[in-house]
Amino acid sequence: MELYSALINFGIPLVLIILGYFMGTHFEKRHFQSIIIRERAFLNKPAVTFDESDDTVFPLDPSICDTRLVGGSVVISVDYFKRFLAGLRGIVGGRLTSYETLVDRARREAVLRMKEESGDADRIANLRIETSTLSSGRGIGAVEVHAYGTAIYTR
Amino acid sequence: MKYVAKQVDASVNLPDRHPLVDMTWLLSGVILIFVVLYFSGGVIIDQLARHIPPEYDNSISPGFTAQLLAQFGPEITEGEVFDDTQALFAQLRKLLPEDDTREYRLTLVDTDKVNALALPGGQIVVFRALLDKAESQNEVAMVLAHEFGHISHRHHWRRIGRAVLFGVTATFLGSQSTLQNQITNIPLATMMQANSRSHETESDSFAIDLVCRHYGHSGGATAFFARNLGEEDNTNDTISFLLTHPLSQERIDNIEARAEERNCSPGDTSQWPYTKT
Structure with missing residues (x-):
């Protein structure tokens, strides 16, 4: 009896x-590899x-043809370890x-997704990042990061 | 100025220590804190328990122990075994120090488990199967005296105190996650076991003193233990007395040494006509 309860507890x-x-480390490693590759690909955006748009600081670029709100969000779960x-x-x-690694991954992933959503935008201005926790009962269950900004399209 | 995109070093946001190293340090630290708190608290509780007056046991309502007793099985309230055991109990009770004003009670429970225990409030419980297994009155007297010893040494208060202390510490430490409880529970359960073994030794010494005063000799005192030695590995719950009161040759040797110290030599045992094999 005691053995069973010890086994369960x-x-x-x-x-x-x-x-x-092991699973957490595996997924995290894979995610970071993907983040690094994609960050390099988006280096020019x-x-x-x-x-x-504040033209008192920056003279408005005459080549801008369009602006759009873009965002990327990601939810990553905490592993048991x-x-x-x-x-x-x-x-x-x-x-x-x-x-720390969890939040870092989520933040970078959210920014990458935002950049992906912006399509052929030239750059993204006014970037904002929001973090929230999705709690499942006790403690933090998952972290949600939402990155959004203004995609600027030029001619 | 032309904008040139550059990859930035993002690793500043990442921890520089491996999580397993982190865990090893944290886990050993937390366990250490727990052990220190538990032991230092335990020492304080043992000291405090010494000052709990015997009368305090009388303030525990019989209703409280009755609740516990009901879990063990039906109570035996009449018959020859009942009368003889109660008589032996009363004789031993008279030998306790005068300043022990506890209202001791003996309850016999009709169950196949071989066990005896002491509850708060001076309540001693003996299971019928133990009386069946005893081969002389001296063996029964030794068991009763042993339980008197637990109460007299306030082991119940010490155990309750430690359980409360353990609960409080575990609640504080475990407020983050119940897992910490489970992890810290394992070594502490072992320590509690070791602690209760020291209680057993104390009660054994008390018991042999009492039995020697009652019979004038130590005959049959260790016979019950000696006969069941080696059975402690048996997980069958009919011998739970041997599990809750761990047996060892060392324990028997201790009892015999104590008897010798008191010039209490072995003698003829008194009959116990209720033995069932």
Whole structure:
């Protein structure tokens, strides 16, 4: 009886942690590789945070033919290992490094998706990034990042 | 100025330490904190428990223990075994120190488990199967005296105190995730076991003293344990007494050494006519 309850209480979370670690690491690695490749491809489409329509700062580019709101959003789930690590970190405090990679991936992915949505835009101005958590009961279940900006199309 | 696109170094946002290294440090740190809190708290609780007056046990309502008792099985309230065991219990009770003003009660429960236990409030419980297995009155007296020892040493208060302390610490630490509870539970469960073994030793010493005073010799005191030695690996719950009161040759040796220290030599055992094999 005690053996079974020990297995359930200790074994299941342990399996989930190990599974979370290997699967999580695998997916994260693959995602980062894809992000780096796509970031390189979009290198010539900068996304900037300033507002180009403010002609007191920037003289309006006469070649602009169109502007459009573009956005990209992504939701990435926390794996069990990250959640466990974050739980431990929550006791003593300090950098929540297990979530740092998660948020970084989400942010970069959202910006990339926004750039993809902008099609043949020349650049994206007024970039804004919003982060929110999608909670599933206890703790953070998933992180959502939404990046949006004004796509500028030139002749 | 012509704009030239450049790849930026995005790794500044990424942790520089491997997550497994992070986990190892965190986990060992948290377990250490837990162990230190638990042990230092445990020492304080043991000290405090010493000062709980015996009368305090009387404030525990019989209703509380009755609830627990009901879980074990039907109560035995009459018969020769009942009368003889109660009589033995009363004789041993008289030998307790005068300042022990607890209202001790003995309840016999009709169940096939071989077990005896002490509950808060001076309540001692003996299961029928234990009385069946005993081969002399001295063996029963030793078991009763052992349970008197638990109460006299306030082991129930110490256990309750530790359980509360454990619960409070685990709740604080586990407020982030229930998983931390489960992880920290494992070594602590072992420590609680070790702790209760020290309680067993204390109660054994108390019991042999009491039995020696009652009979004037130590005959049959360790016979019950010795006979069942080696059965502790048996997971059959009929011998749960041996599981909750872990047996070892060392324990028997301790009891015998204590008896010798008190010049309490082995003698003839008294009859126990209720043995069933």
